[in-house]
Amino acid sequence: MPEIKELVKQLADKHGRNRESLLPILQGIITEEQSISDVAMSEVAEELNMSAALVYGTATFYSFLDTEPRGTYVIRICKTITCDMKGKKQMIQTIEDLLKIKVGETTKDNKFTLLETNCLGWCHKGPAMLINSTPYDSLDVNKITEIIMEYIRK
Amino acid sequence: MKNLKRVDIIFGAYTQEKYKVLGETLKKSSDQIISEVTDSGLKGRGGAGFPTGLKWKYTANEADPIKYVVCNADEGEPGTFKDREILTRVPRKVFSGMAICAKAIGAKKGYLYLRGEYVYMLPDLMAELELFHKCVKENNLDFEIKISMGSGAYICGEESALFESIEGKRGEPRNKPPYPTVSGLFGKPTVINNVETFVNTLMIMRLGADEFKTLGTSDSRGSKLFSVSGDTPVAGIFELELGMSLEDFVEDFGDGDTKAVQVGGASGFCVPRKKFKDTIIGFEGVPTGGSMMLFNSSRSMYNVLKNYVEFFEEESCGQCTPCRVGCQQLKLGIEAVKKGEKSATYLDTLQKLADTMKVSAKCGLGQSVANSFSSIVDNFKEEMIY
Ligand SMILES: Cc1cc2nc3c(=O)[nH]c(=O)nc-3n(C[C@H](O)[C@H](O)[C@H](O)COP(=O)(O)O)c2cc1C
Ligand code: SF4
Ligand code: FES
Numbered sequence: 160m161p162e163i164k165e166l167v168k169q170l171a172d173k174h175g176r177n178r179e180s181l182l183p184i185l186q187g188i189i190t191e192e193q194s195i196s197d198v199a200m201s202e203v204a205e206e207l208n209m210s211a212a213l214v215y216g217t218a219t220f221y222s223f224l225d226t227e228p229r230g231t232y233v234i235r236i237c238k239t240i241t242c243d244m245k246g247k248k249q250m251i252q253t254i255e256d257l258l259k260i261k262v263g264e265t266t267k268d269n270k271f272t273l274l275e276t277n278c279l280g281w282c283h284k285g286p287a288m289l290i291n292s293t294p295y296d297s298l299d300v301n302k303i304t305e306i307i308m309e310y311i312r313k
Numbered sequence: 314m315k316n317l318k319r320v321d322i323i324f325g326a327y328t329q330e331k332y333k334v335l336g337e338t339l340k341k342s343s344d345q346i347i348s349e350v351t352d353s354g355l356k357g358r359g360g361a362g363f364p365t366g367l368k369w370k371y372t373a374n375e376a377d378p379i380k381y382v383v384c385n386a387d388e389g390e391p392g393t394f395k396d397r398e399i400l401t402r403v404p405r406k407v408f409s410g411m412a413i414c415a416k417a418i419g420a421k422k423g424y425l426y427l428r429g430e431y432v433y434m435l436p437d438l439m440a441e442l443e444l445f446h447k448c449v450k451e452n453n454l455d456f457e458i459k460i461s462m463g464s465g466a467y468i469c470g471e472e473s474a475l476f477e478s479i480e481g482k483r484g485e486p487r488n489k490p491p492y493p494t495v496s497g498l499f500g501k502p503t504v505i506n507n508v509e510t511f512v513n514t515l516m517i518m519r520l521g522a523d524e525f526k527t528l529g530t531s532d533s534r535g536s537k538l539f540s541v542s543g544d545t546p547v548a549g550i551f552e553l554e555l556g557m558s559l560e561d562f563v564e565d566f567g568d569g570d571t572k573a574v575q576v577g578g579a580s581g582f583c584v585p586r587k588k589f590k591d592t593i594i595g596f597e598g599v600p601t602g603g604s605m606m607l608f609n610s611s612r613s614m615y616n617v618l619k620n621y622v623e624f625f626e627e628e629s630c631g632q633c634t635p636c637r638v639g640c641q642q643l644k645l646g647i648e649a650v651k652k653g654e655k656s657a658t659y660l661d662t663l664q665k666l667a668d669t670m671k672v673s674a675k676c677g678l679g680q681s682v683a684n685s686f687s688s689i690v691d692n693f694k695e696e697m698i699y
Contacts, residue, residue, distance in 0.1 A: 166353055191466075220485075222461075240390060240543075244543065277391070280388055280397045280430055282391070282542035282543075292432045
């Protein structure tokens with residue numbers, strides 16, 4: 160895959176080719192591709208002159224460095240206690256109904272992945288979620304439906 | 314609020330002249346800065362409460378020419394959101410605090426480790442950082458700050474795991490000692506402080522140690538940001554004096570039906586209603602990084618505990634057995650008791666497991682699971698069983 164090779168090279172030019180550069184490079188791949196494929200990991204290993212096992216071991220430690228295929232928009236709903244108390248279940252149900260997928264799944268058109276995550280730092284305005292890197296707080300059924308519909312139209 | 318006095322230091326407006334307090338502070342000597350921070354009695358705001366002046370002094374005393382200043386903005390503790398607010402509203406104060414530390418210990422490079430959940434803030438932070446770098450240059454301080462991003466791992470808030478993460482590795486805590494003041498980031502002497510701690514050091518430079526000390530109690534100097542959430546009509550961030558009683562707090566923040574308050578997040582302690590009166594919030598009583606979660610009588614404390622234990626099970630780095638296996642077994646254990654597959658006395662066995670984790674786990678994550686586990690199980694035993 161020439162594109163991924165090019166992306167990895169660009170990221171390495173920007174962040175360097177040391178061990179310290181590894182996380183910024185992997186994060187950069189996520190920003191562009193939403194997940195890090197095996198091919199991408201091998202490319203990173205080659206570009207940084209380290210073993211693929213080392214890249215894999217590092218990537219899989221971090222929950223935001225997904226190595227499974229993901230949709231263009233990754234939805235992460237907070238499931239920690241305050242959001243749980245404030246209606247997280249209903250939020251999940253609403254999205255599951257809208258997108259016809261369960262938590263952990265990706266829509267057939269590869270547009271959305273639905274995941275749960277731990278406390279996002281918006282507990283006073285729960286329930287909260289992230290779509291890629293954008294946080295949304297004070298959710299209710301109407302608000303979350305509107306947000307998702309907007310992404311569907313994108 | 315009836316009982317508690319609100320303070321407005323941390324989010325107070327910037328000086329008209331950019332980075333004025335920093336400029337004035339940089340004229341002081343390293344010794345002067347460290348002794349003022351020490352005199353103020355400031356203790357770390359990230360949870361553990363280590364005296365900040367001592368930490369800076371130990372690091373300053375190290376002979377190594379390369380040293381680092383690290384700001385811990387991983388803020389992963391459930392129920393904490395004050396560092397996000399600080400970095401959104403007054404990032405200049407955080408960078409200033411880091412530069413003051415750099416001057417005090419003789420560091421040329423600093424890192425701000427920001428949790429992945431907060432990456433949306435990066436453009437604003439970078440803009441402020443540009444201003445900051447211009448200002449330190451004008452003041453002849455050779456110091457540069459780099460922002461490192463996390464990627465969704467609570468354990469990376471633990472200081473040695475955070476260093477590993479900046480170094481590009483898995484965020485697995487290291488053995489201690491050596492402590493960061495001797496061997497921290499890249500094996501070099503390092504000061505690591507919480508976001509709020511750095512802002513406090515700037516405030517001490519501005520107000521002087523004596524005025525700072527007028528707030529709080531002798532064990533808990535100064536004011537503190539509290540992140541208040543759960544069953545409360547006034548969820549949000551509040552700057553209050555340390556050393557208040559939980560009863561006063563609940564009177565001001567509760568919904569009239571508060572059954573328990575979790576102080577210090579999932580790794581903190583659950584205090585039931587009957588103990589509100591005798592509980593002091595501060596280093597002399599129940600310490601907190603600021604997380605205050607209120608639960609009213611409609612809530613099942615079993616669900617609360619289960620949520621916490623699941624949190625720890627997922628966030629455990631898996632490096633040491635007491636924590637990796639212990640968290641799983643605590644979760645399975647309380648589920649089994651609740652379903653009636655195990656008798657109520659099994660809770661005592663689980664308590665013993667939690668106590669064992671406290672003494673045998675490698676880092677603060679595994680060691681602190683027992684805090685919430687024991688305080689919830691002890692105080693709400695019936696809810697665990699029926
Ligand atoms: C599991 C775990 C998570 C932690 N998370 C954070 C955090 O998110 N932010 C923080 O400032 N300190 C956190 N700490 C505490 C740090 O290890 C360290 O004590 C702190 O950053 C020191 O700064 P202070 O002295 O200014 O509080 C955590 C500790 C543990 C054991
Ligand atoms: S106590 Fe838990 S988080 Fe800490 S090192 Fe052990 S397994 Fe990792
Ligand atoms: S509990 Fe959901 S944002 Fe903190």
